[in-house]
Amino acid sequence: xxTIKFDLKxxxxxxxxxxxxxxxxxxxxxxxxxxxxxxLDVIAFIADVxxxxxxxxxxxxxxxxxxxxxxxxxxKNIFAKEYIFPMxxxxxVYEGNYLLGTAIARPLIAKKQxxxxxxxxxxxxxxxxxxxxxxxIRFELGYYAxxxxxxxxxxxxxxxxxxxxxxxxxAYKHKIPVPGTKKKDPPYSMDANLLHISYExxxxxxxxxxxxxxxxxxxxxxSMASSKGEIITLSFYKGDLVKIxxxxxxxxxxxxxxxxxxxxxxxxxxxIVENRTVGMKSRGVYETPGGTILLExxxxxxxxxxxxxxxxxxxxxxxxYAKVIYEGLWFSTERKMMQSLIDISQxxxxxxxxxxxxxxxxxxxxxxxxxxxxxxxxxxxxxDNIYNQKDAEGFIKLKSLRFRT
Numbered sequence: 001x002x003t004i005k006f007d008l009k010x011x012x013x014x015x016x017x018x019x020x021x022x023x024x025x026x027x028x029x030x031x032x033x034x035x036x037x038x039x040l041d042v043i044a045f046i047a048d049v050x051x052x053x054x055x056x057x058x059x060x061x062x063x064x065x066x067x068x069x070x071x072x073x074x075x076k077n078i079f080a081k082e083y084i085f086p087m088x089x090x091x092x093v094y095e096g097n098y099l100l101g102t103a104i105a106r107p108l109i110a111k112k113q114x115x116x117x118x119x120x121x122x123x124x125x126x127x128x129x130x131x132x133x134x135x136x137i138r139f140e141l142g143y144y145a146x147x148x149x150x151x152x153x154x155x156x157x158x159x160x161x162x163x164x165x166x167x168x169x170x171a172y173k174h175k176i177p178v179p180g181t182k183k184k185d186p187p188y189s190m191d192a193n194l195l196h197i198s199y200e201x202x203x204x205x206x207x208x209x210x211x212x213x214x215x216x217x218x219x220x221x222x223s224m225a226s227s228k229g230e231i232i233t234l235s236f237y238k239g240d241l242v243k244i245x246x247x248x249x250x251x252x253x254x255x256x257x258x259x260x261x262x263x264x265x266x267x268x269x270x271x272i273v274e275n276r277t278v279g280m281k282s283r284g285v286y287e288t289p290g291g292t293i294l295l296e297x298x299x300x301x302x303x304x305x306x307x308x309x310x311x312x313x314x315x316x317x318x319x320x321y322a323k324v325i326y327e328g329l330w331f332s333t334e335r336k337m338m339q340s341l342i343d344i345s346q347x348x349x350x351x352x353x354x355x356x357x358x359x360x361x362x363x364x365x366x367x368x369x370x371x372x373x374x375x376x377x378x379x380x381x382x383x384d385n386i387y388n389q390k391d392a393e394g395f396i397k398l399k400s401l402r403f404r405t
Contacts, residue, residue: 016068017124017153018043018117020109020139023058026128028176029167030155031065034126036174038153041068045116047109050076050194050252061177069120073112076194080251083108084195087325088294089239089349090314090342091302094322097272099291101196106135107330110142114150126153134277138328145331192217194255196268196288204283207273211285218259218287222266222360229358230265231365234297236353239346241294255290262289265357277327296362297353305349305371314345 017034021027021044034040044062048055055072062070083104094100113125125143129135136154143150161167171178189201197218203209213221235243241254249257262268268289276282302311317338324335351369355362397404 016122051192106138141328225266239349258290266360268292
């Protein structure tokens with residue numbers, strides 16, 4: 001009689017985790033750490049949101065490190081159409097400066113991550129955000145919005161690898177591919193997508209020291225850009241950009257083209273100290289060439305097609321809307337409520353804006369729309385038969401009543 005022997009440990013299936021994997025130092029170490037310390041099978045999820053990194057290399061590295069599956073999702077057009085465009089309908093700027101390039105990408109990545117976890121029956125999801133930053137909040141609120149019962153592994157809140165030096169030592173010890181060339185000279189901490197590139201860390205941690213001009217990837221140094229400048233025309237429909245120089249493109253292609261145009265004209269650099277959701281200040285340097293142009297053009301389009309009270313109301317809710325996105329609440333009821341209000345205001349935000357770009361500066365040259373509220377006959381300083389200037393006397397009396405009594 002034959003006796004069959006088997007190892008129970010090998011028969012038992014290991015649980016799975018979907019890791020938001022970028023191919024950078026942090027998530028590369030995390031991939032190996034999840035395998036070794038948590039005993040999990042790792043599904044590496046690479047979200048292509050237009051970062052223009054070497055996605056093929058990241059995919060190959062994940063496979064070399066033993067990821068059970070590597071999934072690359074092309075989300076560029078969804079990112080532009082369903083996230084960037086709705087945000088720009090509100091002219092969204094956080095604390096007067098930040099165009100929310102990182103914040104707006106995280107909800108999409110989190111949503112897709114949960115979809116993958118569901119498809120492959122993964123018990124866990126994981127990310128590479130630190131315990132000091134905003135992204136941990138954005139990722140995890142996105143996870144719970146789509147699966148309240150999902151289990152989250154946030155290595156930066158657990159492990160003892162609490163410095164870049166320790167991460168590098170771990171990487172070299174376990175033969176993990178490391179971006180950059182020198183152990184003692186790591187690259188800037190950088191986040192890139194279709195809308196922007198952000199830079200943090202190293203010399204930038206001192207807010208008095210300026211960024212290295214060689215660091216920038218999307219934009220020319222403004223003083224080195226063409227002194228002749230460039231004229232472009234942007235066309236809008238229901239608040240969204242639809243054409244550049246009368247050429248219709250997909251949402252992704254529109255943002256990409258604006259990035260190229262803005263980049264060569266030195267548009268879109270920002271050096272910001274912002275207030276993080278967790279309570280500390282952080283210094284970051286940003287390149288958002290296309291977004292900077294889009295914001296300027298959209299506001300100009302609204303100035304022609306929206307009445308004063310509507311613009312005023314939009315300007316009132318914008319800081320709240322920006323904060324909701326910054327704090328990871330894209331899928332919240334309050335964001336959806338505000339979005340509905342904003343979208344209604346955009347029904348007639350349609351027409352053309354002519355801009356002049358030169359060495360980091362954007363100038364509006366012209367604007368026109370079939371829904372224009374501008375009435376030359378009414379606004380003129382010359383004689384007209386529409387407006388009786390004597391009527392202003394009664395208006396002023398009523399408006400000044402509280403001062404006169």
